[in-house]
Amino acid sequence: MGLPDGAAEARAQGWRTLAALHARIEDELERALQKQHGLSVSEYSVLDVLARQDDYHLRMNQLSNAVVLSQSATTRLVNRLEDRKLLQRYLCPTDRRGIYTEVTEAGRELLDQAQPTHDAVLTSALEHAAELPELSPLVTALGKLPLTV
Amino acid sequence: MGLPDGAAEARAQGWRTLAALHARIEDELERALQKQHGLSVSEYSVLDVLARQDDYHLRMNQLSNAVVLSQSATTRLVNRLEDRKLLQRYLCPTDRRGIYTEVTEAGRELLDQAQPTHDAVLTSALEHAAELPELSPLVTALGKLPLTV
DNA sequence: ACTTCATGCTTGCATGCGCAATCATAGCGC
DNA sequence: GCGCTATGATTGCGCATGCAAGCATGAAGT
Numbered sequence: 318m319g320l321p322d323g324a325a326e327a328r329a330q331g332w333r334t335l336a337a338l339h340a341r342i343e344d345e346l347e348r349a350l351q352k353q354h355g356l357s358v359s360e361y362s363v364l365d366v367l368a369r370q371d372d373y374h375l376r377m378n379q380l381s382n383a384v385v386l387s388q389s390a391t392t393r394l395v396n397r398l399e400d401r402k403l404l405q406r407y408l409c410p411t412d413r414r415g416i417y418t419e420v421t422e423a424g425r426e427l428l429d430q431a432q433p434t435h436d437a438v439l440t441s442a443l444e445h446a447a448e449l450p451e452l453s454p455l456v457t458a459l460g461k462l463p464l465t466v
Numbered sequence: 467m468g469l470p471d472g473a474a475e476a477r478a479q480g481w482r483t484l485a486a487l488h489a490r491i492e493d494e495l496e497r498a499l500q501k502q503h504g505l506s507v508s509e510y511s512v513l514d515v516l517a518r519q520d521d522y523h524l525r526m527n528q529l530s531n532a533v534v535l536s537q538s539a540t541t542r543l544v545n546r547l548e549d550r551k552l553l554q555r556y557l558c559p560t561d562r563r564g565i566y567t568e569v570t571e572a573g574r575e576l577l578d579q580a581q582p583t584h585d586a587v588l589t590s591a592l593e594h595a596a597e598l599p600e601l602s603p604l605v606t607a608l609g610k611l612p613l614t615v
Numbered sequence: 616a617c618t619t620c621a622t623g624c625t626t627g628c629a630t631g632c633g634c635a636a637t638c639a640t641a642g643c644g645c
Numbered sequence: 646g647c648g649c650t651a652t653g654a655t656t657g658c659g660c661a662t663g664c665a666a667g668c669a670t671g672a673a674g675t
Contacts, residue, residue, distance in 0.1 A: 328585065328609075331611050336488060357631085359655055386632080387634080388654065389655075392656085414653045415638045433568070435478070439481055462603050463603055464664090508661085527623065527624085538626080538659070563671065565624070
């Protein structure tokens with residue numbers, strides 16, 4: 318692929334490291350959020366993403382992209398959250414195919430409660446991972462990522 | 467948490483970036499491996515991990531850890547691969563509770579076929595991700611990870 | 616040897632996921 | 646307005662996963 322040969326193995330190893338770190342963190346997040354707030358990581362992500370939008374709403378499509386899930390999974394995810402009143406759907410006025418999703422007040426409250434848990438688990442998971450020699454370089458690299466302005 | 471306050475949001479953002487990159491890569495890998503070799507990412511990982519062991523075998527438990535899956539998922543994953551003759555189980559002679567798994571010749575052949583696909587997809591996925599401004603820093607960071615000796 | 620507890624793997628069950636098919640609305644050519 | 650295709654979301658279905666319970670083997674105490 319234009320790049321020297323040994324690079325393939327290097328990329329593969331980088332990917333394994335990334336995947337391992339991701340899996341560990343997600344595992345811990347999943348358990349903690351589920352246990353303490355009844356939220357899966359995907360559900361938390363949806364609320365988080367929506368709350369971070371300036372106008373608090375997104376279309377299903379954009380949501381799928383943001384959480385990297387299939388359309389169908391997104392539909393059902395939104396269903397679950399809507400059933401729990403954490404979320405509202407409403408038709409896009411200008412294009413009646415589109416559907417907007419918006420966090421409700423209850424949703425924001427739950428998110429506010431869950432955020433500290435999320436951050437704490439994340440911190441501890443990262444600290445924990447930093448102790449594993451094969452993961453620690455990636456952890457420190459993560460810490461040095463530039464923040465979007 | 468011992469660390470200054472704003473760090474929490476920085477960590478959260480790092481995590482979001484990591485998760486997004488991971489999801490995209492895994493998505494592409496999944497599709498390509500499934501289509502071209504009938505393997506899921508987990509299945510590929512198992513074969514890959516086993517083949518990378520010096521003596522080509524691991525216990526179920528170690529395998530669960532290596533691929534970060536639950537015990538039950540590992541059992542069924544190994545079942546599937548065993549049914550396809552890509553893998554063999556055999557009892558641990560010294561502790562009859564333990565079960566070793568070992569790649570078969572067919573398994574190694576399939577892995578050899580799949581590896582180029584895996585590497586190619588990985589490369590293109592990384593190149594693709596490097597074009598997204600929010601992911602590119604992590605991609606370059608990945609490339610700079612030290613290799614284990 | 617017998618009980619008790621720990622360890623390793625497997626099974627029952629419920630759930631979330633992706634794919635493909637489907638339905639509804641929009642946009643375009645005529 | 647009428648077809649035709651494109652786009653957005655939802656539903657049917659099969660499958661992989663996690664949790665918790667279960668079963669088998671090992672280890673330790675008596």
